[in-house]
Amino acid sequence: MTEHVRLADLTTLGVGGPAEHLVTATTQRDLVDLASAAWDDPDGWLVLGGGSNLLVGDEPVPGTVIRVATKGIEELPGARSGTVRLRVQAGEVWDDLVAHTVSAGWSGLEALSGIPGLAGAAPVQNIGAYGQELGGVLTAIEFLAEGELAPVRMPAAELELGYRSSVLKHGHRGVVVSIELELHDTAGEQAVLGEALGAPVAYAQLANALGVQLGDRVSISAVRETVLALRRSKGMVLDPADPDTASAGSFFTNPIVDEHIARTLPSDAPRWYLEPDAAPEVIALGSTTATPLDEFRAYQASMTAVESREDAGSPVLVKVSAAWLIEHAGIRRGFALPGSRAAISSKHTLALTNRGGASAAELVQLARFVQARVQAEYGIRLVPEPVWVGIEED
Structure with missing residues (x-):
């Protein structure tokens, strides 16, 4: 155990007062034992991963800070045909995991390249970017609930994953010990095409950067490289020199509002209808890849769908930028x-x-x-x- 370690040195924002007590877990057994001991700390406890999603105050942080540094990526038996199942320890660096899966020809994480932090934090936020979300490939987690002495397996369906949200973020206190993923194994495509193709590109900015149309499939390595370039252009890839x-x-987060509020915004404000039948043309108004005619047709189609849902008494939710x-x-x-x-x-x-x-x-x-x-x-x-x-x- 170390004392009075500045959390400013362990967070990407570079702020945070000293931790009164900091312990580091390098194995799953360590993590379970240290967390179980922390439940009894009268001053509370905090789990620290990559420090990329924390804003820590300037005053000393009381209690026990558990730093997660566990490692391990293993293939699990029983995968369905055309898939691979993985168990990933919570302390694995997220982008290292993505790089590993792309190198192996496994599709499902490539658009999540460059996101900082560790694997164990990923389901808490249900991380997502460029048309992919962790929830699309997450099958379960191992979770050590506060007050318990052994982790349990929680299927992804129990996590109530939503937009940057989960039950882990809102109420379920404890520690994610590991995550389980099911990815697409592109070995057959590689044998025929010489490259591993990802899922259809589902994000306009990514499609534009790749020089393809929405719905086209490209190699997962090209997706990874392009996403990293896009994120670097926005200052979203950690770099001490930047x-x-x-x-x-x-x-x-992008606000999710009632459609009536979205209508009060100027017409060039980007928006995404969350109900599939409310926006049959998947166009974000104001998108750099959509023509004015595309936007007009998408808006007309959306308004028709919205009015029919309103007549049926169903609310329409819209995500705005x-x-x-x-x-x-x-x-x-x-x-x-x-x-x-x-x-x-x-x-x-x-x-x-x-x-x-x-x-x-x-x-x-x-x-x-x-x-x-x-x-x-x-x-x-x-x-x-x-x-x-x-x-x-x-």
Whole structure:
């Protein structure tokens, strides 16, 4: 056990007070034993993975901080034809796992390349990017619930996975010990085509960057390389030489609102109807790949579907772009409050960055300023994506 370790040195935002007690688990047995002991700490406990989704306050962090550093990727027996089943220890670096699966010719994670953090944190947020979500390939987790002495297997169906959400994030306290995945084994395609093809490309920006149409299939290695390039262009791949990457990635989730609220936004505000039959043309209004005629037809089709659902008394939910809301509320890339060392990324308005020596208080002040501007302009309150520790949320 080590004492008074600065969590600022263990988080990607580079802020956080000292941990009173920090323990590191390097094996699954260690993790279970250390977590079981932490349940009895009267000052509480905190699980620390890659530190990429945490905003830790400046004051000392009481209790026990359990740092997860377990390793291991193993193939499991009993895979269905054309698939491979994996068990991944919680401490595996997420992008190393993705690189491993792409190298092996296993499809299902390639669009999740470059996401920081560890495998054990992935189901908590149900991480997703560029048309893929972990929930599409996750089959189960091993979970050690608070107060218990042994982990249990929880099928993915019990996790209530949603957009950047799960029961692990909202109520189920404990430690993810490992995750189980089912990926597509492209060995047969490789033998015929010489390359491993991924699932149909489902995200317009990715399709545009690849030079293909939505629904086309391309090699998983090309998807990985292109996603990494896209993320680097937004400062979303960790790089000590790039101050824009001293962040927690996207700081706010894209709001999900009632369709009536979405209608109050300007017509160029990107939006995605969450009910499949509410938007038969999968077009994000304002997309760089859609023509004006495409957008007009998609909008007409969406409105027809929306009206029919409204007549039936069914609510229609729409996801809108947090980045668009921030930018159009007058907050530009690189913006900082006077005298603050926290700033909006110079590459992407969704990322709050530590420009060097920022405090957690400065990042919180900036986040609340952004929330206030967007709410004043559009009546929509942005919800932070990182977990706040030692900070009171409004």
